[in-house]
Amino acid sequence: MNKFSRWFSKNLIRIYAVVGFTYLFIPIVYTFVFSFNNYVKSNLVWRGFTFNNWKNPCGVLDICPALGNSIKIGLIATTGATILGTLIAFALGRYAFKGRGIVNTLIFLPMATPELVLGASLLTMFLNFGFNPGFWTIVIAHIMFCISFVVVTVKARIASLDPRLEQAAMDLYANEGETFRRITLPLVAPGIAGAALLAFSLSFDDFIITNFNSGTTITFPLYVYTHAERGLPAQANVIGVSMFMLALIIVLAGQFVGRKRKTTA
Amino acid sequence: MSDASTSAKGDLQLKNITKTYGDFNAVDDLTLTIPEGSFFALLGPSGCGKTTTLRMIAGLDEPTTGSIYIGSTDITYEKPYRRPVNTVFQNYALFPHLTIFENVAFGLRRRGIKDVKEQVDKVLQLVELPHLAERKPTQLSGGQQQRIAVARAIVNRPALLLLDEPLGALDLKLRRQMQIELKWIQTEVGLTFVHVTHDQEEAMTMADTIAVMNEGRIEQMGTPADLYDNPKTAFVANFLGQSNLIQGTVVDTEGENLVVDLFGQKVRVQKNRSVAKDSSVLFGIRPEKIRIQADSHTQSGCVLEGGTISDVSYIGVSTQYQVEMPWGQELMVFEQNDDGIPPLDKGDRVKLSWEPIFSFALNGHEDATAGSEVNPEEE
C-alpha cells in the first residue's frame, strides 16, 4: 500500500463527510451567489454583480410583509406548541395514568401523516364550517403539527433526568412546587428550548400545510413558491441566506455561551 | 419550618414494617430500633430490602404496613421534606445546574434559615473543600462530589443521616480513606448515621452496630465483632467473612461442650455457642482459626484427619489452602505466613486442628451455602 492509499483509507469517513457537507451546501452557495445578481425580472441568468439587493431587501412588493407574517406566525405557533407540547410531555414522562396508549397514538399519528393530508383535511373542515382561511388558520395548523415534535423532544429530556435529583431536593426540604421550580424545570429547560427552536424552524419553513390554509395571507415560503414561475426576485435569496446565517449565528452563539459557562463557572 | 416532625429527636424506631411490590415482600415485618447518636449499618446483598428500608425512612417510599418513629413522633406518612432526615444518595445526586455553594445551601434556603453563608462555609471547612464553593458538580472528582453530598446533608443537622451505598462509586483506596473520614465526621457532628451497604468490610470499619439483612428480614444484629465471632445463621456466617460449615450430629455432652460427630470424626463445641434446636447441626469454624499440618504431626484441640490439599494460593500475608476432606467437602484454611515454615504443597495429606472455643454450631436444617453465593456487586 502506498502512502496515499493508506491516508485515503484512514480518512475515508472524513472525505465522505466533506462530500456530504458539500452536497448539503451547494444550493445555499448558489442562493448566496445569486443574491448578488443584477437581475432583471427573473433571477435565473447571471447578469453581473451588485449590492443593490442586499441594500434594499424590501425593495420588491409584498416580500417583507410575507417575511413578517412568517416570523409572526412562527413566534405565535412556537409559543403555543411549546406550551401545549411541554405539558403533555410532563404528563407522559412523569405520571402513570389510564389512557396513556391513546395519548401516545394521538401524538404519533400527526407525525405519520403527510403534511398534505394534514393541510387538506384541516382546510376541508374549515370550509365545511364556513371558516375563512387566513392568518389564524395558519397559526392553528402550525401549532397542531408542531405539538408532536415538541412532545417527543421534551419527553426525551425528561426521561434522561435522574429521578434521584428530585428526590434529593425533596429530601432537602423543598416541597413539590419548589422541587419543580428549582430542580425539574431548570434541568428540562434545554430540552424545551431545543423543542421551541425545532418548532420555529418547522413553522417558518412550512409550505404545504400553509398553502392549504392561508386564504389570502402570504408567508415567505408561499411568496417564493408563487413567484417562482413568474420570476423570483433576488431579494428572496437575500432573505433566505440571511435567515440561514441568522440561525447559524444564534445557535453557534448559544453553543459558545453554553461552553463558556461550563468551563468558567 | 417549625413542625413538630422536623424538630423530632430521639431513637429511630421501625415497627413491623412490611413493603410489598405485587406479591413480592421487599421488606418483611421488620422491627428495629436505632439509638440516637449511633453509626448503624444495614448490610446485605442486592435485593435484600435494605435500600427499600432506607427509602421508607427517608419518605421516598411508604410502607405497606407498619410505622416509623423518631423519638415519639410518627413520621410514617410524613412528606420527605417534612422529616428531620437527610440522605446521601448513591451517586450523590448533586444538582448539576447549581454551584457547590448553592447545592450545600439548598436545604438551608428551603427552611428559610438566616445565616446560610456562615453555615455553608463552616460545613465546607469540615469536609475540607471550601475552595470549590463556586464550581459546578461536574468539575469535581468522585471523592470531592462524595464529600459535598455529605456536606449538603449534614449542614441541615438532621436527626438522622441516611447513606445509600455512599462509597460505591469510588475506587478502593479512596473508599478506605472516605470510610475513616465519614467515621470521623460522624463523631464530630454527633448525628445518627444509618448506612446501607453490601460491602461487609465497609460496614465493619464504620458502624457501631450492624444489622445483616436477607430477603426482607434481619438475620442478625450486633457489633461487628459479635457478628463475626458468633454468627447465628449460615447466611451471616458466610456473608460476613468466610466460614467452613460442616453437616454434623450432636452425639454427647461433655460438661460445657457438645460432642459433634462429623462424618465419623468427633469434635467439640461450647454449648453456649450453639443455636441448634435438635441434634442436627451445621458445625462452623472460620478458615483463619484452623491450623494445618502434615499428617504425621500430633495436634492438640479439635482435629480433623484425612485431608488432602487440592489447591494452594500464596497471597502475601497468608497462604490459602483448599483441603478436600474424606467426605468430599472442600474446606478453606488461611495460614499466616509468620512461622518461617515453607507452605505445604498440593496433594499433601494433612490434619486440620483448632481450639474448641473458636468453633460454633448452627441449626443443622439450614442451607450451608446460604449467603456464600452472593456476589457483593454494584446495585
Added chain:
Amino acid sequence: MAAITSKRGPSLNPLDSLKNKVGLPYLLLLPGMFWLLLFFLAPILTLVSTSTKVPGAGIGEFIQVHRWANYWDALSAMHTQFIRSFIYATLATLLALAIAYPLAYAIAFKSGKWKNVLLVLVVAPFFCSFILRTLAWRQILAQDGFLFKILQFFHLVNSSTQLTASTLAVITGLSYNFLPFMTLPLYASLERIDPRTMEAAGDLYANGFTTFRKVTVPLSMPGVVAGTLLTWIPAAGDFVNAQILGNPNTTMIGNVINAQYLQTTNYPLAATLSFILMLAILAIVLVYIRRAGTEELV
C-alpha cells in the same frame, strides 16, 4: 435491589406524592389533546366523510351518499401515482441514508471539538427556505447551470442529457430536502454507542468492516428506524419536488391531491386520495416498525 426499585412503583417519582391530585396528568394533557382532537382528528374524520360524497347539481356542491366505491374508483384511476410515490420515497430514503450515515458517523466519532458546530451546519440549511433550495437545485442542474458545465467538462454529460425535469432530479431533491431528518436521529443513536464496544469487537478479531456491520449498525438501529421514517413519510406525500424538479411523467400522488383540491376542486376525490394515502403510509409504517422491532416511537 435493582429488581425492586426498577419496578415502576408510583413512588419512584417525587411528584407522585401529589397522589391526592389524581386529575393532574389529565389537566396537563387537556389543552394539547383538545387541540389535536379539534384540529387533527376532527379534520381527518371530516376528510373521511367528504370522501364518500358525490358531485351535486351546482358547481362546487357535493352530496353525502356514503359512496364507498369512491375508494375503488380513486385507486384504479391513480394507482400508478401511488406506486410511483412510494418507490420514489423509498429510493430517496435509501439515498438519504447512504449520505447521512457516514455524515452522522463522522460527526459522532471523528469530529472532536467541532462536533457541535458540524451538527449546527447539518440543520442550518433548513432555515434557508425549502422552496428556495429546491429552486436552486433546478437552476444548478439546468443545462446552463454551473454543475452541468462541470460535468460536461469531464464528459459525464453531453448536450442531449437532461438533468432537470427527470426522475433522478425528483429523487435527489426529495432526499436532499429531508436529509437533516435522517442525519439527526442517526447522530443521536450513534453518539450513544460506547466506543469501547467497537474497540472490543476489534479486540475480538473483527476487522473494520465486520465491526461496523456486527456492532455499529445493530446498535444504531433505533436511529436508522427513526431517520428513515422521518424521511420516508414526508417524501411519500410530497408534491413540491415533483412540481419543481419533475416532468409530467414523474407526477406523484401529492401532485394529484394538490391539484384536485386547489385547481379542480373535486373535494371528494381529493379527500378519498388523501385518506388512502394516510392509511397506506400508516400500514407501511406499522409493518416496518414491527419488523424493525422498535416498540416505543414517541
